[in-house]
Amino acid sequence: MQMLFTAMLILVPAPPVDNSEPKGVAPTVRFVTWEGGNLMMQTTVTVRVPYTETVTQVVNGQQVPVTITKVRAALKTVKSTTHGNYLGYDLDGKKIDEKIWKKALEKGATVIIAGNDELPDIGYRKLFKEGILILVPYPSDPTVPTPPPISQ
Numbered sequence: 001m002q003m004l005f006t007a008m009l010i011l012v013p014a015p016p017v018d019n020s021e022p023k024g025v026a027p028t029v030r031f032v033t034w035e036g037g038n039l040m041m042q043t044t045v046t047v048r049v050p051y052t053e054t055v056t057q058v059v060n061g062q063q064v065p066v067t068i069t070k071v072r073a074a075l076k077t078v079k080s081t082t083h084g085n086y087l088g089y090d091l092d093g094k095k096i097d098e099k100i101w102k103k104a105l106e107k108g109a110t111v112i113i114a115g116n117d118e119l120p121d122i123g124y125r126k127l128f129k130e131g132i133l134i135l136v137p138y139p140s141d142p143t144v145p146t147p148p149p150i151s152q
Contacts, residue, residue, distance in 0.1 A: 022123025025115030034105035086135040
């Protein structure tokens with residue numbers, strides 16, 4: 001009996017594994033609040049911060065203090081405001097009523113912001129936990145802010 005069961009396991013095909021890369025523009029993740037008809041977005045970015053340091057170097061056989069400039073990485077929160085011209089979706093791609101998602105954002109929440117005018121590819125969406133809101137700008141809306149640069 002055990003041999004028959006083992007044989008049946010071998011004959012059952014494994015479910016397909018999707019190792020393909022996500023398609024399209026990658027979304028960003030931001031903390032957003034809905035205030036007075038606008039979306040207030042907070043994004044954490046990495047910036048390069050210069051600082052000076054005094055070191056001792058040997059110059060012409062003598063130890064001399066020299067000030068040098070170095071750069072270190074730091075995290076910075078960038079705030080921006082934009083209008084509410086977005087469509088709301090859940091992770092399955094089902095549209096959420098505008099009044100509902102705006103009400104949910106009054107206290108603030110972490111959301112996915114689409115990188116273009118389309119719902120992010122399922123390859124990106126499957127990275128997130130159920131219950132997160134996806135905001136997609138209305139098509140061809142030039143006032144939607146682009147993500148801040150990674151470094152300055």
